[in-house]
Amino acid sequence: MWAFFERLLDSSMFSPHGICLLWEPELIWLHVVSDACIAAAYFSIPFALAILVTKRRDLKFGWVYWAFAVFIMACGLTHVLSIYTLWVPVYGIEGMVKAATAIASVFTAGALWPLLPKILTIPSAFEFRQVQAALEEEETKNRDAAQLLGQVREAQRALRESMTRLTAVVETAVDGVILFDAQARILLFNPACERLFGYRADEVMNRDIGMLMSNEERPSSAGHARGFATGEAGGLRKDGSTFPMNLSVGQAWQDGELIYVGIVHDLTTRKLTEQQLQQAQKMETVGQLSGGIAHDFNNLLTVIIGNAEFLSDQLRARPDLRRFADDICLSGERGAELTQRLLAFSRRQLLQPRAIECRDLLESMHKLLKRTLRENIEIKTAFGPGSIMAFADRAQLESAVLNLALNAQDAMPAGGHLTLSTELAAIDDDYRALHPEVASGSYALISITDDGEGMTPDVIEHAFEPFFTTKEVGKGSGLGLSMVYGFAKQSDGHVAIYSEQGLGTTVRLYLPRAGAGQSVADVPESEEAAPRGYETILIAEDDPFVRSSAIRRVESLGYRVIAAVNGKEALQRLRTDPSIDMLFTDIVMPGGMSGWELADQARLIRPGLPVLFTSGYALETLVEQGRARTQSILLTKPYRKIELAQRLRDAFAAAALAS
Secondary structure: OHHHHHHHHOOOOOOOHHHHOOOOHHHHHHHHHHHHHHHHHHHHHHHHHHHHHHHOOOOOOHHHHHHHHHHHHHHHHHHHHHHHOOOOOOHHHHHHHHHHHHHHHHHHHHHHHHHHHHHHOOOOHHHHHHHHHHHHHHHHHHHHHHHHHHHHHHHHHHHHHHHHHHHHHHHHOOOEEEEEEOOOEEEEEOHHHHHHHOOOHHHHOOOEHHHHEOOOOOOOOOOOHHHOOOEEEEEEOOOOOEEEEEEEEEEEEEOOEEEEEEEEEEOHHHHHHHHHHHHHHHHHHHHHHHHHHHHHHHHHHHHHHHHHHHHHHHOOOOHHHHHHHHHHHHHHHHHHHHHHHHHHHOOOOOOOOEEEEHHHHHHHHHHHHHHHOOOOEEEEEEEOOOOOEEEEOHHHHHHHHHHHHHHHHHOOOOOEEEEEEEEEEEEOHHHHHHOOOOOOEEEEEEEEEEOOOOOOHHHHHHOOOOOOOOOOOOOOOOOHHHHHHHHHHHOOOEEEEEEEOOOEEEEEEEEEEOOOOOOHHHOOOOHHHOOOOOOEEEEEOOOHHHHHHHHHHHHHOOOEEEEEOOHHHHHHHHHHOOOOOEEEEEOOOOOOOOHHHHHHHHHHHOOOOOEEEEEOOOHHHHHHOOOOOOOOOEEEOOOOHHHHHHHHHHHHHHHHHHO
């Protein structure tokens, strides 16, 4: 092998290439310059490729560039040797360089062809410009899309705010809002409806709205919303009770479908106010008529009594005839007494009001009544703290108390207890809602309580009307309570009766306080200071108006309320709802179960259950009758909101101590 290279490198037998050119200078320099330029160009290319590859690390197929650089470098070297062989015949070296160049060229070409498809996929400048244009167009579209998206988001935000406001209006509305479709299926049921009908929203969703209407008010085609008309209707609560309501129905389109919006306004308070107003107007009309008759009748009685007295004087010699004249005179005087009571009812008597200490007045009346009433009537007094000053006519007030005491005696034919009590009281807006003719404010309260036979609701309704009486003919004129009513109204006061058959009667006489304005603020406590709670209260009350008022008051104190109309329903609710924390019950209810019996059975179901009783009677009176336990928590009707709040917390505290 070495001998082969020695022969290959031996140039002694060769002549320089210049001999072939006959050493012609022009040809010699032509080859030298041309080969030198080619060699210089070839040598520069590898340097450029080396700089490109080292600077551009991201270039694909970098090794190809290096192979191509070696190939070009070898090509340049062959041209340098071509110049050298013009004078020195080193053709062996030149051949070896050309062989190396051939190898490099073959390797480079062999590697390049397989890579050609991949190289062709490399984007060209034109394609880069197209891509750049597409990117710019896409950027413009993205910018427009972003702007459109911003507008959409703004619209969505405005829609959310609008929905939030609308939801807040619906959720906090005092009136009920019901949304239902053309098939009368309920789609929306706001919290006011939950309080009004007693259902939770999830209990009525997608059910027929006719379930909320009383049978006589329910449309015959209950499956179609068109059957519900705007106007007054009867609502049906979950507990089966009904109430008057005003239903206002409107139409709207949603997603191409017709929907209906019903606004429900509870008319219970308005109906009660109308009844009270009608009763007040009736009493006013009767009073005006009675007053007019009394004045004219007094004129006739004046003539009758005067002539009877004159005739009696003239018949002194005839005792048999004089007796008839005296009877006429006595009858006329009795008629004058009746007309005086009619004048009191019609509020046309002349009053002389002044400051009266109610405690002193009842103390003096206690002595008078002990001599007046039967011996089997036990008379007691109960006074509130502090001085209780009323502004009224003392003589008329004494007459009113006497009339009420005599009525109480008649209600206790076998004897009983009569309690005279006085305290400061306030008539607030809740009580005024039931009695719109009464002014809110602070009053001196005088109560006369008996444990007699009691009155029926029908008797209570007519008790203040002139000549209405439950006594036998000749046993009374029926003007006692009407005189009390007229005196209270003429004194800018109020009179109220609370009675239960078999339990007794309490008549409350509210009189203006002497030296006090007509402001509830005169009462020491304020409703803002009323203690609140979060527990669940079961209210058992048969009177719908009282029940509605109690529910509203208890809910306003933060409690959750479940209502029942009698003891049987209250026990059923107690068995099915473990969340109930307290029973708030009236003492006397229909259905054969009293509040005491309900409490006993409720505690069998739920031992230690707090119970708050309510009644129109004082606890002392009920204890004496054996109808209450001394440790019972009792709220006396009518009561103020702050009294209710305090008694609720007292009942919880008493139950906690007992446990």
